[in-house]
Amino acid sequence: MRGFSAAVLVAALFVGGCAGPDESATSRVSDEPLVPVADVHPGIRFDIRYATADNFTGERLYASDACLLRASVADRLARVQDRLAAEGLGLLVFDGYRPLSVQRKMWELVPDPRYVAPPDRGSRHNRGAAVDVTLVDAAGRRLEMPTDHDDFTEAAHRDYAGATPTATANRDKLRAAMEAEGFEGIGTEWWHFDAVNWREYDVVGK
Numbered sequence: 001m002r003g004f005s006a007a008v009l010v011a012a013l014f015v016g017g018c019a020g021p022d023e024s025a026t027s028r029v030s031d032e033p034l035v036p037v038a039d040v041h042p043g044i045r046f047d048i049r050y051a052t053a054d055n056f057t058g059e060r061l062y063a064s065d066a067c068l069l070r071a072s073v074a075d076r077l078a079r080v081q082d083r084l085a086a087e088g089l090g091l092l093v094f095d096g097y098r099p100l101s102v103q104r105k106m107w108e109l110v111p112d113p114r115y116v117a118p119p120d121r122g123s124r125h126n127r128g129a130a131v132d133v134t135l136v137d138a139a140g141r142r143l144e145m146p147t148d149h150d151d152f153t154e155a156a157h158r159d160y161a162g163a164t165p166t167a168t169a170n171r172d173k174l175r176a177a178m179e180a181e182g183f184e185g186i187g188t189e190w191w192h193f194d195a196v197n198w199r200e201y202d203v204v205g206k
């Protein structure tokens with residue numbers, strides 16, 4: 001656990017679109033498989049916190065630390081990695097596809113739709129169409145950002161104006177790189193990005 005109370009972490013982790021309810025009840029079926037992101041680009045780094053006890057529950061929630069995404073979404077992320085590598089940077093991934101069983105566990109802990117997507121609707125992570133990422137340098141060291149991944153204070157907002165110039169520049173660089181390859185961010189979490197066509201993917205699994 002980091003230096004936050006469990007309640008703050010719980011509230012922080014699930015605000016907004018990262019796990020927010022999806023309004024789309026008319027999503028089209030896509031047959032794209034979930035693929036390991038590590039297979040589409042060897043340079044992408046990972047810190048899958050739900051596969052360790054280092055998350056707000058203090059429990060390991062994922063059976064595997066393999067990060068999965070829909071195939072074309074993973075391909076987009078590979079292109080972002082190439083784009084960043086050209087300037088000596090890269091991606092570090094915190095979360096991708098999230099099984100519904102994990103969504104249910106989160107809902108048990110925090111049954112509040114303001115913070116957790118109800119499992120009967122699912123989140124965009126449950127569709128394999130959302131990813132949580134940050135920037136690293138060529139040695140894999142995380143670049144300064146306005147907050148950590150598990151922070152949901154106002155400082156995590158995409159347009160927060162109170163961060164240092166370096167953190168602000170890094171946050172905006174990440175956003176620009178992701179948007180250039182077909183992702184869109186959300187207002188409340190600088191690290192969360194949805195594939196722009198996320199509505200085309202149904203929730204995967206049970």
Ligand SMILES: [Zn+2]
Pocket residue numbers: 017018019095125130131132191192193
């Ligand atoms: Zn997210």
